[in-house]
Amino acid sequence: MSRIFPGSRRKGRGSPPPSLLPLSETKFRPRATRPSSLRLRARRLLRSRAIRVLLLLFSLWNFAEIYLVRRHLAASTLAHRHAAQTRRRGERVYVASLHWNDGWLVRKYWNDAVVGFAEAWGPENVFVSVYESGSWDDTKEGLEDLDRRLGELGVSRNITLSNKELRRIPFLAELRNRTLRDLIKLRDQGIYFDKILFLNDVVFRTEDVLTLLDTNEGKYAAACSLDVSDPPLYYDTFALRDSEGDTHLMQTWPYFRSELSQQAMVGNWPAVPVKSCWNGIVAMPAKPFVAETPLTFRALPDSLAALHLEASECCLIHADNPLSQQLGVYLNPRVRVGYNPRAYEAVNPRSGPWVSPWQIFKGLWGSRILKWVYRTETRDWIVNRRLEKWLAESPGRSEPGDFCIINEMQVLVENGWAHV
Ligand SMILES: *[C@@H]1O[C@H](CO)[C@@H](O)[C@H](O)[C@H]1NC(C)=O
Numbered sequence: 034m035s036r037i038f039p040g041s042r043r044k045g046r047g048s049p050p051p052s053l054l055p056l057s058e059t060k061f062r063p064r065a066t067r068p069s070s071l072r073l074r075a076r077r078l079l080r081s082r083a084i085r086v087l088l089l090l091f092s093l094w095n096f097a098e099i100y101l102v103r104r105h106l107a108a109s110t111l112a113h114r115h116a117a118q119t120r121r122r123g124e125r126v127y128v129a130s131l132h133w134n135d136g137w138l139v140r141k142y143w144n145d146a147v148v149g150f151a152e153a154w155g156p157e158n159v160f161v162s163v164y165e166s167g168s169w170d171d172t173k174e175g176l177e178d179l180d181r182r183l184g185e186l187g188v189s190r191n192i193t194l195s196n197k198e199l200r201r202i203p204f205l206a207e208l209r210n211r212t213l214r215d216l217i218k219l220r221d222q223g224i225y226f227d228k229i230l231f232l233n234d235v236v237f238r239t240e241d242v243l244t245l246l247d248t249n250e251g252k253y254a255a256a257c258s259l260d261v262s263d264p265p266l267y268y269d270t271f272a273l274r275d276s277e278g279d280t281h282l283m284q285t286w287p288y289f290r291s292e293l294s295q296q297a298m299v300g301n302w303p304a305v306p307v308k309s310c311w312n313g314i315v316a317m318p319a320k321p322f323v324a325e326t327p328l329t330f331r332a333l334p335d336s337l338a339a340l341h342l343e344a345s346e347c348c349l350i351h352a353d354n355p356l357s358q359q360l361g362v363y364l365n366p367r368v369r370v371g372y373n374p375r376a377y378e379a380v381n382p383r384s385g386p387w388v389s390p391w392q393i394f395k396g397l398w399g400s401r402i403l404k405w406v407y408r409t410e411t412r413d414w415i416v417n418r419r420l421e422k423w424l425a426e427s428p429g430r431s432e433p434g435d436f437c438i439i440n441e442m443q444v445l446v447e448n449g450w451a452h453v
């Protein structure tokens with residue numbers, strides 16, 4: 034009886050509900066008189082005990098797993114960051130940034146972080162290139178303030194404020210190209226840089242940049258931070274591709290589908306191998322950008338875009354970069370930035386790991402289940418079909434950034450042109 038009414042017994046309060054008692058008694062009494070009842074009962078007991086043991090093991094397994102992941106996450110601490118802050122000084126850094134209607138951010142956070150970085154790195158080793166266009170808020174005033182402060186520090190810079198209003202990817206590619214113009218100009222004057230730092234309109238701290246520049250001890254074709262706008266979801270889904278070139282499995286931790294990228298994320302490696310990323314802040318060696326035929330930002334060929342396909346210029350750049358194969362593209366999960374202060378604080382808690390035990394549990398099991406559900410299908414079949422059609426139309430065609438391509442409808446939904 035005790036197994037039939039476990040609740041009532043545990044509470045230790047009187048007998049089972051009267052309405053149920055006679056029913057279950059009549060139901061079970063005939064069985065109890067059968068000769069095999071003892072074996073049956075024993076088997077049932079065993080079964081429930083097996084279930085209990087399984088449940089216990091499952092809980093223990095999860096506790097252990099969550100404990101280990103939390104330990105990995107906690108290991109990315111100050112010691113690591115301090116070392117990172119001093120190691121790469123002396124390298125020359127070219128900062129490139131686009132702005133549009135983000136005056137509040139510029140005034141309250143961005144300027145301070147950029148000035149702080151220039152101070153920490155050494156004003157003589159930093160050039161700041163900023164291009165703003167068509168803002169109708171106080172972005173221009175904010176950037177004028179930056180111009181003045183950098184001037185006081187003695188930082189070389191080109192802060193361009195323009196009234197042209199620009200959208201869409203070919204324009205964005207052109208704008209990003211524009212922020213690199215001074216890099217070429219300075220090259221022609223014999224002034225070279227080691228790294229380019231692409232700064233999006235994000236909340237960040239000086240030490241975030243220092244840590245990012247030191248990713249994989251400074252050896253990378255690109256190193257990106259992780260960006261968050263609406264935690265716990267990461268933001269730039271448009272450009273992030275795992276080590277196999279696939280889009281995310283889930284928009285929350287641990288994000289990736291490929292074995293390598295996911296393992297690195299779960300283990301909190303300081304450099305998670307990916308094929309493309311552009312999440313918030315990106316550091317890249319300057320060399321390809323000043324080569325004989327310089328690496329530039331581009332959009333998909335028009336003939337391919339005409340099939341309602343789109344790809345981020347920030348993903349294509351990794352496909353085109355000759356260093357990507359050689360040095361690798363990495364996401365550094367120890368550098369997390371936000372598109373607003375609330376998001377920044379959510380992923381940079383004052384103490385303890387930034388992923389909660391519950392998020393770890395959901396992330397690990399969610400990704401196991403999703404990987405099993407989508408085990409056969411990975412890339413978007415609509416995209417694949419259109420790309421194959423395009424390739425077949427003309428024999429000379431190729432697109433090295435095939436892994437960047439998505440169905441155009443997604444672009445409008447995902448990017449919304451809120452950020453540039
Ligand atoms: C990017 O810059 C290069 C060199 O300045 C230029 O040839 C190319 O057309 C630009 N791309 C876009 C999309 O504007």
Ligand SMILES: *[C@@H]1O[C@H](CO)[C@@H](O)[C@H](O)[C@H]1NC(C)=O
Nearest residue numbers: 191192193211212214215218
């Ligand atoms: C600053 O950048 C703008 C936009 O690329 C360019 O037109 C201008 O010539 C640059 N100014 C200087 C002084 O180099």
